[in-house]
Amino acid sequence: MTPEDQLIGRITGALRSAASGAKLRPGIGDDAAVVPPSGKADWVLSSDASLEGVHFLADTHPADSVGYKALARATSDLAAMGATPRFFLLTLALPLSRTGAWLDRFLKGLRSAAQRFGMTLIGGDTTRSRRIFISITVVGRVAPGRAITRSGARPGDRIYVSGTLGAAQLGLWMIKRASGGRSRLTAHLYPRIRIELGAWLAREGVASAMIDISDGLSTDLGRLCRASGVGARIRADRIPCVQIPAGGRRPSALDPLKLALDGGEDYELLFTVPPRKEKRLRQAPGFRDLTQIGEIVRTKEVTLVDKTDKRLVPGGWDPFGSA
Amino acid sequence: MTPEDQLIGRITGALRSAASGAKLRPGIGDDAAVVPPSGKADWVLSSDASLEGVHFLADTHPADSVGYKALARATSDLAAMGATPRFFLLTLALPLSRTGAWLDRFLKGLRSAAQRFGMTLIGGDTTRSRRIFISITVVGRVAPGRAITRSGARPGDRIYVSGTLGAAQLGLWMIKRASGGRSRLTAHLYPRIRIELGAWLAREGVASAMIDISDGLSTDLGRLCRASGVGARIRADRIPCVQIPAGGRRPSALDPLKLALDGGEDYELLFTVPPRKEKRLRQAPGFRDLTQIGEIVRTKEVTLVDKTDKRLVPGGWDPFGSA
Numbered sequence: 001m002t003p004e005d006q007l008i009g010r011i012t013g014a015l016r017s018a019a020s021g022a023k024l025r026p027g028i029g030d031d032a033a034v035v036p037p038s039g040k041a042d043w044v045l046s047s048d049a050s051l052e053g054v055h056f057l058a059d060t061h062p063a064d065s066v067g068y069k070a071l072a073r074a075t076s077d078l079a080a081m082g083a084t085p086r087f088f089l090l091t092l093a094l095p096l097s098r099t100g101a102w103l104d105r106f107l108k109g110l111r112s113a114a115q116r117f118g119m120t121l122i123g124g125d126t127t128r129s130r131r132i133f134i135s136i137t138v139v140g141r142v143a144p145g146r147a148i149t150r151s152g153a154r155p156g157d158r159i160y161v162s163g164t165l166g167a168a169q170l171g172l173w174m175i176k177r178a179s180g181g182r183s184r185l186t187a188h189l190y191p192r193i194r195i196e197l198g199a200w201l202a203r204e205g206v207a208s209a210m211i212d213i214s215d216g217l218s219t220d221l222g223r224l225c226r227a228s229g230v231g232a233r234i235r236a237d238r239i240p241c242v243q244i245p246a247g248g249r250r251p252s253a254l255d256p257l258k259l260a261l262d263g264g265e266d267y268e269l270l271f272t273v274p275p276r277k278e279k280r281l282r283q284a285p286g287f288r289d290l291t292q293i294g295e296i297v298r299t300k301e302v303t304l305v306d307k308t309d310k311r312l313v314p315g316g317w318d319p320f321g322s323a
Numbered sequence: 324m325t326p327e328d329q330l331i332g333r334i335t336g337a338l339r340s341a342a343s344g345a346k347l348r349p350g351i352g353d354d355a356a357v358v359p360p361s362g363k364a365d366w367v368l369s370s371d372a373s374l375e376g377v378h379f380l381a382d383t384h385p386a387d388s389v390g391y392k393a394l395a396r397a398t399s400d401l402a403a404m405g406a407t408p409r410f411f412l413l414t415l416a417l418p419l420s421r422t423g424a425w426l427d428r429f430l431k432g433l434r435s436a437a438q439r440f441g442m443t444l445i446g447g448d449t450t451r452s453r454r455i456f457i458s459i460t461v462v463g464r465v466a467p468g469r470a471i472t473r474s475g476a477r478p479g480d481r482i483y484v485s486g487t488l489g490a491a492q493l494g495l496w497m498i499k500r501a502s503g504g505r506s507r508l509t510a511h512l513y514p515r516i517r518i519e520l521g522a523w524l525a526r527e528g529v530a531s532a533m534i535d536i537s538d539g540l541s542t543d544l545g546r547l548c549r550a551s552g553v554g555a556r557i558r559a560d561r562i563p564c565v566q567i568p569a570g571g572r573r574p575s576a577l578d579p580l581k582l583a584l585d586g587g588e589d590y591e592l593l594f595t596v597p598p599r600k601e602k603r604l605r606q607a608p609g610f611r612d613l614t615q616i617g618e619i620v621r622t623k624e625v626t627l628v629d630k631t632d633k634r635l636v637p638g639g640w641d642p643f644g645s646a
Binding site: 002003004005007029030031032033034035036037038039040041042043044045046047048049051053054055077078080081083087089090091093096099122123124125126127128129130131133135137138139140142144147149150151210211212219223227314316318319 | 328354358359361363364365366368371372374376377400403406412413414416445447448454458461465473474533535542637641642643
């Protein structure tokens with residue numbers, strides 16, 4: 001057995017799951033995975049990369065969080081389509097120095113995410129590299145024609161977000177300064193993914209458009225509006241901002257509204273609901289966690305309504321941005 | 324529009340294909356791609372990474388070859404299952420310095436491969452990195468239960484390979500020394516993928532096991548035998564070795580048999596055929612390109628039959644090997 005085959009064996013062993021089912025033939029140890037037809041359901045596929053120095057810092061972020069989050073980030077894209085996650089493929093490029101204890105902890109976090117999201121590893125690739133590079137492809141399913149895209153928002157639709165925004169970015173700030181307890185860091189290290197909510201919205205046909213907030217509300221709302229050919233007005237005082245812990249230093253970078261607008265990595269869902277369907281939203285899982293922050297308008301501009309009614313400039317995270 | 328969104332727009336524009344069909348909803352510009360059910364066919368999925376400095380040298384290999392080969396390598400895994408390629412997702416991490424002319428040429432090569440293999444880009448991810456990193460997930464389909472795995476070889480089955488082995492490695496040797504014309508380098512830069520042959524073998528149920536030769540015959544035959552719980556005897560004089568051009572220096576590294584056994588990157592198919600089905604093989608597309616090199620045996624050892632009958636040690640390419 002070659003060293004590469006041994007490494008693949010370790011990965012497979014750590015992620016072996018009872019959930020794989022009898023009919024599924026994983027591609028690990030074969031050239032490719034074979035997935036039986038899903039009946040009449042549509043398949044939903046997405047890929048997401050996590051790169052050392054860009055998406056995480058190998059000496060700051062615990063390895064199990066890197067594994068958990070790599071799968072969570074990709075899976076959030078399925079949730080944002082209303083799909084139920086099923087499988088994933090893992091491409092892993094590692095320096096030799098990370099193939100020991102670091103890899104074990106990484107796989108532990110990945111396994112914990114896979115179990116929580118109900119997913120089975122069916123294939124992937126491993127190779128050597130100077131820096132850690134992870135690419136994950138996720139596969140989910142959704143009832144035919146029920147997937148929720150970014151492009152269905154219409155003027156008058158109400159804009160909703162789940163959860164609290166800015167918590168992940170606050171966690172990143174705290175972990176870089178080694179301040180704050182572990183419990184405060186959960187949103188940054190082990191983000192919750194809104195699988196149930198997304199699937200409910202698709203099944204019930206309640207949302208007209210949806211996106212997950214991965215790069216920041218200001219950036220992702222802009223994307224949803226552009227895809228739908230509409231604009232939006234959101235109210236600053238409605239945005240569910242993270243609470244900044246009292247005491248200690250609190251530099252201006254820690255403005256709660258700015259964290260919520262531009263923070264990114266919250267993996268909450270941002271979706272639009274036609275007024276006539278708004279009542280049904282009360283049945284949604286986690287309804288009390290939802291906030292209406294504004295509405296879709298005809299003019300193609302995204303406005304933040306506060307004392308000055310200013311145009312909202314995308315200020316979220318961009319790997320190719322100049323920031 | 325953010326810089327990342329602009330980059331995604333360029334990638335999508337370069338790879339836009341008429342083949343995408345009306346029902347397919349690509350994930351580019353949305354969170355994920357939606358793929359309608361494939362009737363009763365099984366889906367086949369695989370991921371493959373191409374990393375600067377490991378799989379290619381950015382200043383030696385033409386950018387269009389890097390793009391072509393990244394998709395070819397992944398697609399060869401579908402061919403090795405007997406699947407017909409359909410879709411792919413592209414994860415691309417690039418330094419800013421490669422987002423100009425290099426990216427354009429890379430996309431040109433990728434597009435040429437996608438057209439040749441009949442594939443449509445349906446999603447992916449882009450990010451910034453110090454070195455070029457490409458991860459591609461390919462999706463194909465095969466009639467239910469017809470996929471050919473590595474594990475079905477039985478004692479007495481005949482072992483076949485397609486094409487000529489060692490040509491890609493010879494091409495790599497030549498390109499590193501800037502010797503040899505472009506036509507000689509084709510096997511290394513723009514390898515042919517045996518999609519038709521693989522699909523025929525699956526459809527007709529002729530092969531009992533199959534793998535593509537990506538890391539070298541010695542390594543990949545070992546994998547097929549291990550997965551099948553068998554051994555093999557192959558004859559050195561039967562192996563279709565690349566011809567080394569006459570004249571010039573010809574160091575011992577350029578032993579044709581060694582190139583064929585350990586060279587890798589040939590992307591030819593290695594498969595086993597039960598004796599009773601051997602006659603039907605004559606109908607295979609490109610039958611004249613196939614060579615029987617030995618047979619499967621009960622004892623779990625892979626032997627190279629020559630003057631000394633030595634045990635065949637996996638000598639192919641391994642990113643985690645000590646070589």
